[in-house]
Structures are given as structure tokens and as C-alpha cells.
Amino acid sequence: MGSQGSFGRSNSGNQRRGQGRERGRANAGGKHNRTKAAPVKDSQLAPVNARRVAFDCLRAVRENDAYANLVLPKLIRRARLDKRDGALATELVYATCRMQGRYDAIIGHCTNRPVEQIDGDVLDVLRLGAHQILDMRIPAHAAVSSAVDLGREVAGGGAAKFINAVLRRVSERSGQQWLQVLTQDAGIDLGTTPLEQISDVDALAVRYSHPRWIVKALRQALIVNGRSESDLISLLEADNQPPAVSACARPGCISPKELIDQASRVGEGAKPGRLSPWAVTLRGGDPGRIEAIRDSRAGVEDEGSQLCAGILAHAPLEGRDTNWLDMCAGPGGKAALLGALAAQRGATLLANEVSHHRTKLVADSVKALPSGVVSLRTGDGRDFGEQESGSYDRILLDAPCSGLGSLRRRPESRWRKQESDVAELASLQRQLLLSALNALRSGGVVAYVTCSPHVLETSLVVKDALRRFKQASLLNAGEVAAQLSLSPISGCQQQMLQLWPDTDGTDAMFCALIRRD
Numbered sequence: 001m002g003s004q005g006s007f008g009r010s011n012s013g014n015q016r017r018g019q020g021r022e023r024g025r026a027n028a029g030g031k032h033n034r035t036k037a038a039p040v041k042d043s044q045l046a047p048v049n050a051r052r053v054a055f056d057c058l059r060a061v062r063e064n065d066a067y068a069n070l071v072l073p074k075l076i077r078r079a080r081l082d083k084r085d086g087a088l089a090t091e092l093v094y095a096t097c098r099m100q101g102r103y104d105a106i107i108g109h110c111t112n113r114p115v116e117q118i119d120g121d122v123l124d125v126l127r128l129g130a131h132q133i134l135d136m137r138i139p140a141h142a143a144v145s146s147a148v149d150l151g152r153e154v155a156g157g158g159a160a161k162f163i164n165a166v167l168r169r170v171s172e173r174s175g176q177q178w179l180q181v182l183t184q185d186a187g188i189d190l191g192t193t194p195l196e197q198i199s200d201v202d203a204l205a206v207r208y209s210h211p212r213w214i215v216k217a218l219r220q221a222l223i224v225n226g227r228s229e230s231d232l233i234s235l236l237e238a239d240n241q242p243p244a245v246s247a248c249a250r251p252g253c254i255s256p257k258e259l260i261d262q263a264s265r266v267g268e269g270a271k272p273g274r275l276s277p278w279a280v281t282l283r284g285g286d287p288g289r290i291e292a293i294r295d296s297r298a299g300v301e302d303e304g305s306q307l308c309a310g311i312l313a314h315a316p317l318e319g320r321d322t323n324w325l326d327m328c329a330g331p332g333g334k335a336a337l338l339g340a341l342a343a344q345r346g347a348t349l350l351a352n353e354v355s356h357h358r359t360k361l362v363a364d365s366v367k368a369l370p371s372g373v374v375s376l377r378t379g380d381g382r383d384f385g386e387q388e389s390g391s392y393d394r395i396l397l398d399a400p401c402s403g404l405g406s407l408r409r410r411p412e413s414r415w416r417k418q419e420s421d422v423a424e425l426a427s428l429q430r431q432l433l434l435s436a437l438n439a440l441r442s443g444g445v446v447a448y449v450t451c452s453p454h455v456l457e458t459s460l461v462v463k464d465a466l467r468r469f470k471q472a473s474l475l476n477a478g479e480v481a482a483q484l485s486l487s488p489i490s491g492c493q494q495q496m497l498q499l500w501p502d503t504d505g506t507d508a509m510f511c512a513l514i515r516r517d
Helices: 021-028 048-064 068-079 083-098 100-109 120-135 140-155 157-170 175-185 201-208 212-224 229-239 256-265 303-314 333-345 356-365 381-387 419-439 459-468 477-484
Strands: 245-249 270-272 279-282 298-300 323-326 348-353 374-378 392-398 440-450 472-475 510-516
Touching: 048 068, 048 083, 048 120, 048 140, 068 083, 083 100, 083 120, 100 120, 100 157, 100 175, 100 201, 120 140, 120 157, 120 175, 140 157, 175 201, 201 212, 201 229, 212 229, 212 419, 245 256, 245 303, 245 333, 256 270, 256 279, 298 333, 303 333, 303 392, 303 440, 303 477, 303 510, 323 333, 333 348, 333 356, 333 374, 333 392, 348 356, 356 374, 381 419, 392 419, 419 440, 419 459, 419 510, 440 459, 459 472, 459 510, 477 510
Parallel strands: 323 348, 323 392, 348 374, 392 440
Antiparallel strands: 245 279, 245 298, 270 279, 440 510, 472 510
């Protein structure tokens, strides 16, 4: 079975909630009889409990469209895993999600049926086993044994036999040897072609475990933003590296130094951030142990996200500066930082969100700010332009987007998104930006922000809005970012700022400043 069929899709047959579960278990070779897994005998393996936690998280991601970064900490706490086992569960979940495309292609070579026809629970166990065999320092026999035990527990004896047979075939080659097989499927011979010289989209999709359409989009984004096409490999590699956990010390609530001290007291190592003046980089495993994060004086937030909110707050403005709007505020990280900055200037912020659930998340994020600074509203951001024309001095439009800029942080999303999603989102983004420009007063500033470098969601949206809204012009977002950032950033020479995981160490955030003339 060639690799192309495994990499361009998101295992649609297994991603739908509950679809064909019992039939799939029968296909895997056994009935659904839950039995307790036997203990792992190899002393090099941590308790099976960590693997069961990892499996439960992958199942929630697959069946409920859950995000691993939201589900996993709760599962770890519920299972009372110690720090070591929690780290193992985290490694298993995130690495398996990142490399799902590659592992599915390998599994496809080792079974006589399409991967899409394998029961979802069984496939999750196979992916976990493949990762332990190919990319962890665990003896192959021990990795296979633990996967078989887990498979017996969650899917029955017949499935365990199937898992055993497939993973034994996986273990017959090293990870590098499997890459040779998969890239040969894409028409590339690693024996004669150095990795840095591979430019074929199919081969890169296989090697770096990204859907083909995302590889193409990232390559185009690099070129449009003045970077070399040869930088694509470093960008794909960065997407597959676990990101540092950044926290934002909200001004007036807590200082970065105080946040570092709190983290140290609970054993969560921390140091000042590299770019954002409010950032603290955490080296521990559970930010929720830090008091300031629990009570919302600080929040977990990527440094690039912090910078984009700061760029709006520090953009040059003509005239009044008291009425701010966050048009799409959920889940609330940027709103909390903007609200904290607004409080220091005597301004107020309206945080709007389209859903009641996300409005509650915003409320929790801003609860530590002074009373009366932030007000909440639930409504469609597209209504502001008509209902409150010319009302706001500063507007943040953190638009709904594909999230291609945060693939390292939410690795499961690369398999969940489809190319067609981007065009639908781009239409919504245009409507929201025109609404924001209409809601802005003359002389006011909009920051259009996405967590995506895709040109359909970034520069093309801005250029189209400027063409349709004649009373607007670009300010230099890169210049404002350079003045605000603690260290040099890659895109500060451009009017529309694009950050990158491989050069800036942040999510691939985009920010454009638009002034209503």
C-alpha cells in the first residue's frame, strides 16, 4: 500500500464519533470483551496506567473532536500519575498525534487492509505502539507487549492478536529504514538524495508527517513573506517539536518576576520570556499548580499571541483612546492582556464572543482585572459595523482561522482540518474585518490577527479589505513589534508581521495594523 493514501487524509473512517465501532472490533479479530490488562513485566517500562491515560486522550481526540492539550491534564490528574508517568503520557499523546500520518503509512504496510478500515480504538493502540518501537528508547519486544496488553484491555483478545502481528512487522525495520520505504513510495530515494535537498511535496509530507495540502500552503506562505523555499524543512521540523509553555503575567495583576517566584515555589521551573515583555517560560509539566494561573492573574499564552495583543495596545493612535473592543475574544488570553493594559490607561474593553460557552471562558480569564474595566457580550462580530459604526478607538480582530500556525501546540489539528475549510474561513474573515473597520472611529486602529500563515487567511484578506474599504491604510506592525519585543524577530522589516516557529520560537502568528483615515 502506497503512502499517499495515508498522508493526505485524516482517517475519516475512524474520526467520526462511534462510527462502526463494533464492526471494526470484529474486523480486528475479536469480540468487545473488556478484560484487565496483565502487568508489564519489563522493568524498563513505566506502569501501563500512563499508556492507558494516553490511549484515553487519543480516543477523546478522535471521537469527540477534543483537543489533547485540554483533555490530557485532566486525565493525568484523575489518574494521579506522578511526574515521571505524566511526562510519559504527555510524550505518547503529543508525539503520536504529530506523527500520525507517518505511523499510519507504516501500519498500512504491515496489514492487509486499508488503515481507514481498522477500528479506531485498535488503530490508536497501534499508533502508540509504533511510536514506542520507532521513536523511543524502549526495547521492541517490551513495546509490543505493552501495546498488546493495552489492546486486550480496551478492545478484546482478538484485537490483541491483530495488534501483536502488526507491531511485530513494524519492529522488523528501524525508523530510518521505514522512512526509506515511505519516501521510495513517493518516488524519492534517501540513499541518493540528502534530506535537505528534498523538495517534492509528497516526500516532505511523508518525512515530516503533514498532510500534503498543508505542506504546499506553508511553502507558499514562506515565499510570500520573503523567506526561501529551502526554509520549508526547518518549518516542518519546528512543527514537530514540543513547544515551550509560555505564561503571560498580566500587567497590574502580577509581574513576570513574581510569576517566576511562584512557579519556583511549586517546583515548576521558570525564566523570563524571550520576546514578550510579559512572558514567562515554564519548564515544568503542570502550569495549573501555579497560584497566579489558577486565579487568572496570569495565563498560559504563546509569546506570539502576547505580542499581537501588545502591538494593538502600542500602535500609534490619533485622538481619544478610551474605548477598546476585542471582537472575537474567546477563550480570553488576549482579552485579559488587553484589559490589563487598558486598565493602566484608564480605558475600557468590550470583549465579544459569538458563543455563550466561550464567553464564560473569557469571563474566567479576565476575573482578576479591576472591576468595570472589561465588559462581556455574546454576539456575532459581523454586527458591530452596522450597529456601532465609528464607536471604537482600538479593535482586536483575532479572527477564527485554520490554526495552521499552532500545529506544534495542537498536533491533532493537522489531521482534522481540510483544505476546503480555509476558503470558508477566509470569507468569514473578510466579513469580520470589514465590520471591524466600520466599527472603528476615524483615526482608530484595528489589529487583524490570525494564528495561521496561510496567505488566504492573512495578507490576501487584508489587501481585499483595503481595496473595498477606501478610508483605511496600513500601519507598520513590524515596526511596532520591533519596539515592543525584547529580542529581534524575523518579520519586523515587513508592514504585515508574520512570526514563525522555526525562527522566532512562537506560533506562526500574523498581525496587520489598519488605521481608519
